[in-house]
Amino acid sequence: xxxxxxxxxxxxxxxxxxxxxxxxxxxxxxxxxxxxxYADEVFLALKREQYGKNLMTDTCTELDYNEMKTxxxxxxxxxxxxxxxxxxxxxxxxxxxxVLILNKGKRYTPLISGLEDITDTLIIWYDKSLxxxxxxxxxxxxxxLSEGL
Numbered sequence: 001x002x003x004x005x006x007x008x009x010x011x012x013x014x015x016x017x018x019x020x021x022x023x024x025x026x027x028x029x030x031x032x033x034x035x036x037x038y039a040d041e042v043f044l045a046l047k048r049e050q051y052g053k054n055l056m057t058d059t060c061t062e063l064d065y066n067e068m069k070t071x072x073x074x075x076x077x078x079x080x081x082x083x084x085x086x087x088x089x090x091x092x093x094x095x096x097x098x099v100l101i102l103n104k105g106k107r108y109t110p111l112i113s114g115l116e117d118i119t120d121t122l123i124i125w126y127d128k129s130l131x132x133x134x135x136x137x138x139x140x141x142x143x144x145l146s147e148g149l
Contacts (some may be wrong), residue, residue, distance in 0.1 A: 001056045001149045004039040005071035005096075006031060007088065009081035009130075014052040025051055034135055035075060038142045044068040065090060072149050075099045075138060077130070079111055085112065092118045099141040101126065101134060120145065 008028060013021045019101065028046055035042040045064055049055050055065065064101040068074070074091040076098060078084040091098055102108060105128060115121045122141040126134045 001039045001146045003043065004035040005068055005074045005087075006035060006042065006044040007074060007076040007078070007084045007091075008044075008046065009077070009079045009084060010046055010049070010052075011083065012081065014055065014078075017052050017055065019046075019051040024130070025136075027094050029108055030135055031075065031138065033051075034139060035142070038146060043071065045053070052078045068096070069094065071096060073097045073099065073142065073145050075101070075142075077101045078108070079103070079106075086114060088115060095119050097145040098122070099145065100102075101123065101130070103128070105135040109127070 007111060012020055013024060019025050028044065031056060032042055032044050032047060045060065068090050074087070075095050076084055076088055088098070092115055096119060098115055098119060100115060100123045101119055102113065102123060102125055104125045113123070116123065122145060124134060124137045124141060
């Protein structure tokens with residue numbers, strides 16, 4: 001596989017160019033590392049923008065869209081992020097394969113939870129916290145979705 005695009009909330013975790021959730025940062029670094037075992041290239045806007053130290057608010061939309069166009073698989077943790085929802089819209093319109101990571105304790109619009117009706121999507125439900133079990137399930141999903149790429 002050539003490329004994985006990882007989508008997740010950014011804005012809610014940034015305060016004055018400082019990333020405010022160390023647990024989420026660590027999880028996203030582990031997710032990035034996991035994805036590097038499956039693809040030659042992995043895109044994570046958080047990494048590009050140095051976890052808030054180098055925000056690219058004037059150019060991020062076009063840059064992210066161009067990264068999406070060249071991705072084979074999208075791994076997304078939407079939480080309540082409108083930005084990640086937009087990225088999922090792009091991905092589904094482009095018929096990208098999606099690994100969607102959703103919290104069992106949250107309500108999601110059917111436009112998110114129903115993406116499997118539009119494009120090849122595997123949903124991973126987690127309970128309360130993002131952890132090693134989620135990473136294991138993402139690995140299994142990537143094994144499945146990468147067949148034929």
